[in-house]
Amino acid sequence: xxxVSQDPRHKITKRGQNVTFRCDPISEHNRLYWYRQTLGQGxxxxxxxxxxxxxxxxxxxxxxxxxxxxxxxxxTLEIQRTEQGDSAMYLCxxxxxxxEISSEQYFGPGTRLTVT
Amino acid sequence: xxxxxxxxxxxxxxxxxxxxxxxxYDTSDPSYGLFWYKQPxxxxxxxxxxxxxxxxxxxxxxRYSLNFQKARKSANLVISASQLGDSAMYFCxxxxSIGSQGNLIFGKGTKLSVKP
Numbered sequence: 001x002x003x004v005s006q007d008p009r010h011k012i013t014k015r016g017q018n019v020t021f022r023c024d025p026i027s028e029h030n031r032l033y034w035y036r037q038t039l040g041q042g043x044x045x046x047x048x049x050x051x052x053x054x055x056x057x058x059x060x061x062x063x064x065x066x067x068x069x070x071x072x073x074x075x076t077l078e079i080q081r082t083e084q085g086d087s088a089m090y091l092c093x094x095x096x097x098x099x100e101i102s103s104e105q106y107f108g109p110g111t112r113l114t115v116t
Numbered sequence: 117x118x119x120x121x122x123x124x125x126x127x128x129x130x131x132x133x134x135x136x137x138x139x140x141y142d143t144s145d146p147s148y149g150l151f152w153y154k155q156p157x158x159x160x161x162x163x164x165x166x167x168x169x170x171x172x173x174x175x176x177x178x179r180y181s182l183n184f185q186k187a188r189k190s191a192n193l194v195i196s197a198s199q200l201g202d203s204a205m206y207f208c209x210x211x212x213s214i215g216s217q218g219n220l221i222f223g224k225g226t227k228l229s230v231k232p
Contacts, residue, residue: 043207045221089159093161101211104151107162110159
């Protein structure tokens with residue numbers, strides 16, 4: 001078990017460019033979450049997958065954001081036409097779909113995006 | 117709506133002493149879970165401890181314990197015998213039983229600094 005991995009760890013892009021991040025969850029986990037964390041704040045929920053189905057999207061996820069999880073394995077988060085306000089740490093987490101409130105989410109190391 | 121409040125932006129503690137990090141929450145869910153995560157400067161969120169709303173006893177995990185006062189809606193984290201490696205951001209989080217699909221709601225965090 002290698003834990004949740006994210007790639008890249010850091011991304012610097014110019015405003016208006018598109019960026020894509022990847023998350024590889026723990027292999028047997030069927031739930032996958034994306035969060036965004038800005039400086040001085042706690043993580044904020046963006047979206048959630050159970051297997052390949054995207055079941056919930058936060059209002060924070062504007063039309064410029066899209067996430068996929070083909071075949072229920074890794075996930076990608078794409079931001080189109082990036083804005084300076086998109087600068088943040090993007091965290092991915094995975095968990096087992098046990099239906100229990102106590103089900104722990106395991107987080108990856110995050111991708112830090114800087115939009116210049 | 118669910119909300120987590122952490123009122124201490126920063127805390128200092130002497131090495132080997134105990135420290136309490138405050139967390140209050142607001143929810144109308146009849147059943148919910150409370151989590152504490154540690155985030156070192158490397159960025160990864162590390163799960164520390166969990167408390168269920170119907171648990172009869174306060175949770176403990178090694179040097180971490182949770183002072184859960186349901187009537188006051190507080191879930192304070194107590195770290196005993198602080199170590200230099202405990203210096204990090206600490207986040208309190210909550211998951212409800214209704215409508216949240218399992219995503220966590222985080223507070224703004226407390227930055228703990230352990231002094232030698």
